Every structure is written in structure tokens, then in C-alpha cells.
Amino acid sequence: MCGMSGGSSWNTRLRELAKEGLFKEGLQLYRQMLRSGDSPNAFSFPFALKACAALSLPLSGAQLHCHVVKTGCDPEPFVQTSLISMYCKCSLVENARRLFQQSPQSRRLTVCYNALIAGYSLNSQFSAALLLFRAMRRAGVMFNAITMLGLIPVCTVPLDLDFGMSLHACNVKCGVDADPSVGNCLLTMYVRCGSVDVARKLFDAMPEKGLITWNAMISGYAQNGLASHVLDLYHKMESVGMDPDPVTFVSVLSSCAHLGAQSVGRDIEWRILSRGFDFNPFLTNALINMYARCGNLARARMLFDEMPEKTLVSWTAILAGYGMHGQGETAVHLFNEMCGVGIQPDGAAFVSVLSACSHAGLTDKGLEYFSEMKRIYGINPGPEHYACVVDLLGRAGQLEEARELIYSMPVKPDGAVWGALLGACKIHRNVELAELAFERVVELEPTNVGYYVLLSNIYSEVENLEGVAKVRIMMRMRNLRKGPGCSYMELKKKVHLFLAGGRDHPQAKEIYSMLDGLEDLVKDSVGSKNKERRVEEVLAGTGVHSEKLAIAFGLLNTQPGTELVVIKNLRVCGDCHVFIKMVSKIVDRKIVVRDASRFHHFRNGVCSCNDYW
DNA sequence: ATAGGGTTAG
Numbered sequence: 001m002c003g004m005s006g007g008s009s010w011n012t013r014l015r016e017l018a019k020e021g022l023f024k025e026g027l028q029l030y031r032q033m034l035r036s037g038d039s040p041n042a043f044s045f046p047f048a049l050k051a052c053a054a055l056s057l058p059l060s061g062a063q064l065h066c067h068v069v070k071t072g073c074d075p076e077p078f079v080q081t082s083l084i085s086m087y088c089k090c091s092l093v094e095n096a097r098r099l100f101q102q103s104p105q106s107r108r109l110t111v112c113y114n115a116l117i118a119g120y121s122l123n124s125q126f127s128a129a130l131l132l133f134r135a136m137r138r139a140g141v142m143f144n145a146i147t148m149l150g151l152i153p154v155c156t157v158p159l160d161l162d163f164g165m166s167l168h169a170c171n172v173k174c175g176v177d178a179d180p181s182v183g184n185c186l187l188t189m190y191v192r193c194g195s196v197d198v199a200r201k202l203f204d205a206m207p208e209k210g211l212i213t214w215n216a217m218i219s220g221y222a223q224n225g226l227a228s229h230v231l232d233l234y235h236k237m238e239s240v241g242m243d244p245d246p247v248t249f250v251s252v253l254s255s256c257a258h259l260g261a262q263s264v265g266r267d268i269e270w271r272i273l274s275r276g277f278d279f280n281p282f283l284t285n286a287l288i289n290m291y292a293r294c295g296n297l298a299r300a301r302m303l304f305d306e307m308p309e310k311t312l313v314s315w316t317a318i319l320a321g322y323g324m325h326g327q328g329e330t331a332v333h334l335f336n337e338m339c340g341v342g343i344q345p346d347g348a349a350f351v352s353v354l355s356a357c358s359h360a361g362l363t364d365k366g367l368e369y370f371s372e373m374k375r376i377y378g379i380n381p382g383p384e385h386y387a388c389v390v391d392l393l394g395r396a397g398q399l400e401e402a403r404e405l406i407y408s409m410p411v412k413p414d415g416a417v418w419g420a421l422l423g424a425c426k427i428h429r430n431v432e433l434a435e436l437a438f439e440r441v442v443e444l445e446p447t448n449v450g451y452y453v454l455l456s457n458i459y460s461e462v463e464n465l466e467g468v469a470k471v472r473i474m475m476r477m478r479n480l481r482k483g484p485g486c487s488y489m490e491l492k493k494k495v496h497l498f499l500a501g502g503r504d505h506p507q508a509k510e511i512y513s514m515l516d517g518l519e520d521l522v523k524d525s526v527g528s529k530n531k532e533r534r535v536e537e538v539l540a541g542t543g544v545h546s547e548k549l550a551i552a553f554g555l556l557n558t559q560p561g562t563e564l565v566v567i568k569n570l571r572v573c574g575d576c577h578v579f580i581k582m583v584s585k586i587v588d589r590k591i592v593v594r595d596a597s598r599f600h601h602f603r604n605g606v607c608s609c610n611d612y613w
Numbered sequence: 614a615t616a617g618g619g620t621t622a623g
């Protein structure tokens with residue numbers, strides 16, 4: 001290795017590899033250097049340590065630590081800082097802390113504090129990060145923008161918002177917030193603490209919006225369930241000439257999945273291909289998820305099958321898709337196959353397989369998974385898992401068992417758990433248990449209108465008019481109003497929204513006359529026995545339900561034979577599924593009405609997208 | 614030459 005002799009050429013090459021992100025190759029080169037008999041020096045270690053951190057190789061990192069000590073480089077602050085950072089990134093925070101504490105005060109430079117503060121924050125040791133920041137200031141060490149980049153992410157939940165805002169104020173006072181990275185970081189903090197509006201104000205006020213700024217805001221909307229805002233902002237991004245990258249597309253695709261907007265998603269897929277971003281596993285997973293949720297299982301499956309390295313997320317996305325669309329057996333089969341190839345399921349994978357079982361009526365199978373979850377995989381079920389199992393038992397009519405399960409929960413049941421029981425009571429017309437579940441759920445989610453409507457519908461089904469009135473009064477006292485029922489349907493890259501009884505769609509006239517025709521056909525096909533009453537029932541009180549409008553619109557504007565997919569905000573209000581079933585038969589069309597409770601912009605039963613686009 | 618940071622899927 002005559003050409004490589006002398007430490008500096010090794011170091012140059014190491015630096016190049018680190019810059020390119022070729023960490024594996026960097027470590028190989030470091031080992032090659034040792035074999036060739038050259039000694040690493042203080043300029044070699046930071047690169048090699050960075051590689052261990054990036055690849056999360058604590059053993060190699062510790063070995064490097066030995067080399068550092070052997071070569072006497074350990075007092076060097078740069079090397080010290082690299083070691084601290086490496087240990088933090090390998091989740092060995094204790095080692096990092098010890099190194100920091102052992103170093104003399106005089107060698108604790110700003111970067112050294114920065115590395116440990118960021119490390120604490122990365123490992124969710126929030127108070128430790130804060131305390132160290134205070135100690136830093138007491139010691140008179142200057143902080144800079146990068147200190148803030150470590151510290152700001154400490155604030156992750158709404159409760160942290162006050163502290164986050166004080167950091168923001170502090171940054172403004174020192175002028176640190178002018179650094180675009182700090183701006184991005186603050187933006188992300190507001191988003192994570194649920195203050196999307198504040199984040200947007202910050203976004204609008206930022207003079208130089210980089211790609212990361214756009215991505216932070218777009219993903220912020222996505223994470224807060226504001227899918228239509230994601231698409232708006234994405235279009236704006238394109239219109240100002242900012243080029244999206246794979247990170248952007250991940251959020252956009254996730255929003256298409258939430259909206260059921262398959263044709264927008266297809267358009268995005270085309271852009272991904274034309275930019276050469278295919279083979280990015282994040283994007284492939286996002287595409288699988290989008291197609292699966294939109295019901296295009298064939299395309300989702302094709303992408304999944306062609307994926308060379310399927311991750312846990314890929315498997316979960318595809319099996320959740322099958323589960324959602326009633327193909328529980330396929331979902332279960334995929335889950336088993338996944339375990340068979342050695343991928344360990346996590347909590348989210350269990351949520352998907354459990355809900356697949358409950359939708360497909362595979363009660364025993366679901367219960368089996370639930371018990372395996374703790375026993376074999378050591379995952380403690382959270383409220384989301386209990387909600388699935390309550391739903392599973394409830395749909396199967398085992399209401400008592402469901403109630404018992406809730407009482408035996410080691411974690412506090414949340415609204416979804418009691419809500420699942422309430423939903424089961426609706427199916428099986430159990431008023432007494434419904435009242436109990438309602439009391440609990442309303443304590444936990446007093447403003448979720450969906451539950452009031454659910455109970456009211458249970459009362460009206462058993463003709464308990466007093467009950468219906470009771471719920472109405474309760475809602476009035478709490479100043480709650482059921483938003484109008486709303487449904488939407490995607491057609492040619494536009495989402496068409498329908499409110500119950502609404503007339504503001506451009507095709508309103510045609511839609512209403514189509515609906516009149518449909519209702520007449522349905523009336524005619526009801527048998528003559530108890531005809532009046534049956535007709536009322538079938539037409540569900542003859543109201544102009546939003547899903548009826550959506551279906552009429554769909555029949556007007558689509559080719560015969562295509563499937564109509566309607567998404568509806570409240571699964572529980574104004575059931576007109578008998579009507580839909582009959583229409584479907586009469587016009588010989590497959591009509592699917594999907595429950596939007598898992599669509600975030602329908603949270604609390606209120607639709608937050610209020611326009612066509 | 615060397616250290617510290619901001620955006621990504623189920």
C-alpha cells in the first residue's frame with residue numbers, strides 16, 4: 001500500500017466516504033488502514049465513529065473507543081464529542097454521560113454539550129436534556145443554533161408547548177431563529193405539539209423556504225390528519241417551482257390514502273417513476289398503503305410482490321388493506337407468512353391483523369392472536385388492541401365477555417374501547433349495556449358527536465322515544481350539534497363532497513332527479529306485505545342522506561359496471577344500507593360504502609374538508 | 614483536514 005502511506009491520505013478518503021454517506025465502506029477502509037500497519041490519529045476517529053453511529057454498531061464503536069485510548073487521542077475535544085455522539089446514537093446514553101462527566105470542565109466546549117443534549121433528546125430523556133442546557137448556561141458556555149436543534153425536539157406533546165414557546169422566544173431574542181434549520185426545527189415542534197396553525201404562521205413568515213421547510217409543513221399537516229391541506233400545500237409547492245423529493249411524496253401519498261383519492265395517488269406514482277424515485281422503500285411502502293386503502297388490492301399486491309426487501313411496514317400495509325376490504329383470511333395468511341419469514345410483528349401489525357379478524361368475523365383466530373401477542377412476542381397490548389378485541393367479541397355477540405375484558409384491562413380504557421362496545425350494542429340492540437358504555441365514552445370524549453348519535457339511534461331502533469329525547473337534550477346542554485351527514489366520492493382526480501340534503505353541487509338538479517327515480521324503483525321492489533312501513537324502513541325515514549346523493553352522482557357520471565366507492569362520515573347515522581343494497585341489485589353495480597372513522601379529517605364526526613377540489 | 618442539527622411510510 002505504498003500509495004496510501006501516511007495517515008493523511010487515509011483520512012482524506014475516509015472523509016470523502018463519510019460525506020457521501022458510504023458508512024459501510026468507510027468502516028472497511030478504517031479496518032484496511034489498521035491492517036496495513038498505519039495508525040489512526042485524531043483526524044481519523046471522528047469519521048469512523050460517525051460511521052458506527054450511522055450504522056448503529058455499538059460494538060465497533062466501543063472497539064474504536066479502545067483505539068482512541070490506546071493512541072492517546074481521548075482528551076481531544078473533537079474526538080470526545082464524536083464518542084459521545086456515537087454512544088448516544090447507539091442508545092448507550094450512560095456511556096456518553098460518563099465520558100462527559102469524566103472530562104474536565106475546561107474541555108467541555110459548546111459542541112460537547114450540543115452532542116449530549118441532542119443525545120438525551122434522541123433517547124427521550126427530556127428532563128436530562130433540559131438540565132444539561134441549564135448547566136451549560138450556568139457554566140458560562142455559549143450556546144448556538146445547533147444547541148437549539150438538539151433541545152427544541154424535546155417538546156413533542158401539547159403539554160410541552162409552553163416550554164417550546166419559551167425556547168422560541170429565547171431564540172428570537174438571541175437571533176438564533178434566523179438560522180433556517182432552527183426555523184424548520186421550531187416548525188416541526190409546533191406541528192408535533194398539535195399547533196398546526198402556529199406552525200403555518202411560522203411557515204408563511206419564513207423568508208427562505210427550503211425543501212425541508214416545505215416537507216416539514218406538509219408532513220405536519222399529514223401527521224395531524226389534515227389530508228386536504230397536504231394536497232393544497234403540495235400543489236402550491238409545485239407552483240412556486242420547488243422540486244419535491246421522496247420525503248414530500250411520502251406525506252402526499254399518505255394523505256391520498258386517507259382521502260381515498262386513488263387517482264391523485266396514481267398521478268403521484270407517475271411523478272415518482274419519472275423522477276427515478278422508484279426503488280425507494282419508503283415510497284414503495286407508501287404506495288402499497290395508498291393503493292391498499294383505496295381498495296386497489298391488485299396494484300398494491302403487485303408492488304408488494306415486486307419489492308426485493310419487504311419490511312414490517314410493507315407487510316402491515318398490505319395485510320391491513322386486505323383486512324379493511326373484508327378479505328380477513330388473506331390478511332391472516334399474510335400475517336402468518338410474515339412471521340414465517342422471520343419478521344417480528346409489532347404493536348401496529350397486531351392492530352391490523354386483529355381488526356382484519358374482526359371485520360371478517362374470525363373471532364377465535366383474533367382471540368388467538370391477542371393471546372400470542374403477549375405470550376410469544378412480549379408486546380403489552382395498548383388500548384388500541386383492546387378496542388379491536390372488544391369490537392371482535394362485540395360483533396360476535398359476546399357482549400358480556402367484551403365488558404369483562406374491559407374491566408380486566410391493565411391499562412386505562414380510552415374512548416375507542418368504550419366506543420367499540422357501544423357500537424356492538426347497536427348491532428345487538430342491547431340498550432342497558434349501551435347506556436353504560438355511553439356514560440364512560442362521553443366522560444372520555446365529551447365532544448365526540450358520533451357517540452351521541454349512536455346511542456340515539458339505538459334508542460330509536462327499540463322505539464324508546466324518551467331515550468332519543470334525552471340524548472338530544474344532553475347534546476343541546478353541551479352545545480353540541482351533529483354536523484350534517486356527509487359523504488364523498490372520488491371521480492377523475494376530484495373529490496366530490498355531499499352534505500345531507502345539500503344542493504350546492506353543480507349537478508344538483510340531475511342528482512336529485514336521479515335519486516327520485518331510484519327511490520321509485522326501490523319502492524316498487526318492496527313486497528306488498530306491510531308495504532308502507534317497509535318502504536319507510538328501506539328508505540330510512542325518506543331523508544336525503546348524503547350517501548344517497550353520492551350514489552346518484554356516481555351513477556350519473558360513471559360507466560356501467562364500475563364499482564362505486566362512497567366514503568361516509570358517520571357509520572352510525574341514518575343507516576340506509578338496505579336502500580343501497582337494493583339499488584345495487586337494481587342497477588347491477590357494486591356499491592361500497594366505507595366508514596370514514598379512520599379518516600382523520602372526519603374526526604369527531606365532523607368533516608374538515610369543506611370544498612371540492 | 615477533525616465534532617454538534619432540521620423533513621419520510623404501516
